Amino acid sequence: MKVFYSPHQSVAGNDSFSPSAGKPERLLAQWLERYPIQVVDPQPVSEADFCLAHDPGFVNGVLAARLSNGFGNKNPEVAASLPWTTGSLVSAARYALEHGGAACSPTSGFHHARYASSHGFCTFNGLMVAAILLKPRRVAILDCDYHYGDGTDDIIQKLKVDTVSHYTTGARDCPDPDKFLEELPAILERMGGEILIYQAGADAHLWDPLGGWMTSVQMRRRDRLVFEYCKARALPVVWNLAGGYQEDFQAVLDLHHATMEECLAVFGDPSKEG
Numbered sequence: 001m002k003v004f005y006s007p008h009q010s011v012a013g014n015d016s017f018s019p020s021a022g023k024p025e026r027l028l029a030q031w032l033e034r035y036p037i038q039v040v041d042p043q044p045v046s047e048a049d050f051c052l053a054h055d056p057g058f059v060n061g062v063l064a065a066r067l068s069n070g071f072g073n074k075n076p077e078v079a080a081s082l083p084w085t086t087g088s089l090v091s092a093a094r095y096a097l098e099h100g101g102a103a104c105s106p107t108s109g110f111h112h113a114r115y116a117s118s119h120g121f122c123t124f125n126g127l128m129v130a131a132i133l134l135k136p137r138r139v140a141i142l143d144c145d146y147h148y149g150d151g152t153d154d155i156i157q158k159l160k161v162d163t164v165s166h167y168t169t170g171a172r173d174c175p176d177p178d179k180f181l182e183e184l185p186a187i188l189e190r191m192g193g194e195i196l197i198y199q200a201g202a203d204a205h206l207w208d209p210l211g212g213w214m215t216s217v218q219m220r221r222r223d224r225l226v227f228e229y230c231k232a233r234a235l236p237v238v239w240n241l242a243g244g245y246q247e248d249f250q251a252v253l254d255l256h257h258a259t260m261e262e263c264l265a266v267f268g269d270p271s272k273e274g
């Protein structure tokens, strides 16, 4: 399994409730001990790439640490990490499109970022930067973070992006997780697309202080259904981490481990990868 990660993505000691900025580094250390992954250096995106999905003045202000990032601070280390975070998703998506199968981008903090503003631990919307860079390929974004992907919708509407289908899940529309899981293959079918970007959000867990509607078993089933669907249809898939805020940080990492285990189980022996 290819994991597109650079240490530039991680920010130590960011002053925020969200542990997202430091999560990739801790997760990678555990993945390297447990799973047969191959870490691949991503290419950072440029300021011009961000401007494909965002207001140029907003992009410039954030990157120069003049405007607040999605954590509500102007930490220059966060600003410096942003091209790498979105770059990880873009690089993983390009790899999956070219080679088929699955790729992982251990990233978070995208879907609340709107065209001209940051929100809720999300600075820039890497999902939409990736989708627009992949044009004219049609991209499906399945957002299984617990929270509504409002920033993604904002950019799709503002820029009239017609190559993206977006589904953002949650207890709002379907309070019964088992029913949602039953419907999930049909949801994926309706979305179509030539590649799936799957936000495997860990804040969907029942014990998450900011969300919660699924048990660990249901979340594992969610992951398995998505990967099995993609495998059966030869639909390339790139997945990322999105939210996860349990005080017991290892519990969050364990949910991401489960996603990785389901991905490896479906996509098979990584040593046979090209």
Ligand SMILES: [Zn+2]
Pocket: 145, 146, 147, 201, 203, 211, 243, 244
């Ligand atoms: Zn969330």
